[in-house]
Amino acid sequence: MNRGLLIVFEGIDGSGKSTQCRRLAELLNKKGIANISFAEPTRGKWGMKIRQLLEKGRNGISPDEELEWFMNDRKEDVEQNIKPALKAGKVVLMDRYYFSTAAYQGALGFDPHKIRADNEKFAPIPDRVLVFHNSPEISLERIESSREEKSAFEKRDYLIAVQNIFKSFSGPNIRYISSDPSLEIVYEQVVCEVQDLFEVKL
Numbered sequence: 001m002n003r004g005l006l007i008v009f010e011g012i013d014g015s016g017k018s019t020q021c022r023r024l025a026e027l028l029n030k031k032g033i034a035n036i037s038f039a040e041p042t043r044g045k046w047g048m049k050i051r052q053l054l055e056k057g058r059n060g061i062s063p064d065e066e067l068e069w070f071m072n073d074r075k076e077d078v079e080q081n082i083k084p085a086l087k088a089g090k091v092v093l094m095d096r097y098y099f100s101t102a103a104y105q106g107a108l109g110f111d112p113h114k115i116r117a118d119n120e121k122f123a124p125i126p127d128r129v130l131v132f133h134n135s136p137e138i139s140l141e142r143i144e145s146s147r148e149e150k151s152a153f154e155k156r157d158y159l160i161a162v163q164n165i166f167k168s169f170s171g172p173n174i175r176y177i178s179s180d181p182s183l184e185i186v187y188e189q190v191v192c193e194v195q196d197l198f199e200v201k202l
C-alpha cells in the first residue's frame with residue numbers, strides 16, 4: 001500500500017504544540033512535500049459536541065460518555081481524513097491524536113495504557129509522536145493571556161495529572177521536547193526530531 005507519514009503533536013494545553021505543528025507544515029510546503037494537517041477534536045459531529053463540553057463544562061456527562069465521544073470523533077477522523085491522506089502518500093500532521101485521549105481521559109481515572117491499546121486497534125500508528133512538555137504554570141499563563149476564560153479541561157491539578165501521563169508513554173517513535181525554550185529553539189528541535197523520516201534535508 002502507498003503510505004505517507006503520520007507525525008503527531010501532543011502535549012498539555014498551552015504547550016505550544018499547535019504553533020510548532022503549523023511551522024512544520026510551512027516548512028514542508030516550502031520543500032514541496034505534500035502534506036495535510038488535521039486537529040482533534042475535529043469539526044465533525046462528535047467534535048462539535050466535544051467543543052460544547054469544553055466551553056460549558058462537564059456537567060451532566062459521565063466520564064464514560066466523554067471517553068466515548070472522543071473515541072467516536074477519532075473513528076470518524078481516521079476513516080474520513082487520516083487513512084485517505086496516508087493512502088494518497090501525504091505527510092499527515094496531527095494536532096492531537098489518541099495519546100491525548102489516553103492522557104486527558106486517563107486523568108479522569110481510566111487506564112491510559114488500555115486507552116492507547118484500544119485506539120491502536122483502529123487508528124494508524126504514528127511514525128513519530130512529539131510530546132511537548134513544560135511547567136503547568138507556564139501553560140496556564142499562556143492560556144490566561146490568550147483567552148478570557150479557561151475551559152473545564154484547563155485546571156492546574158488536572159493538567160499536572162495529564163502531563164504525568166504524557167510523560168509515561170514509551171515507544172521507539174515517541175520523542176519528548178521541552179517547550180520552555182524560545183519558539184525558535186523548540187522549532188529547531190522539532191525539525192531535528194523528524195529529519196530522519198525524510199529523504200530530503202529539511
Ligand code: TMP
Nearest residue numbers: 013040041070096097100101104105153
Ligand atoms: P485543543 O485545545 O488542542 O483544541 O484541545 C481541546 C481540548 O480537548 C484540550 O483541553 C484537550 C482535550 N482533549 C481530550 O480531553 N481528549 C482527546 O482525546 C483530545 C483529542 C483532546
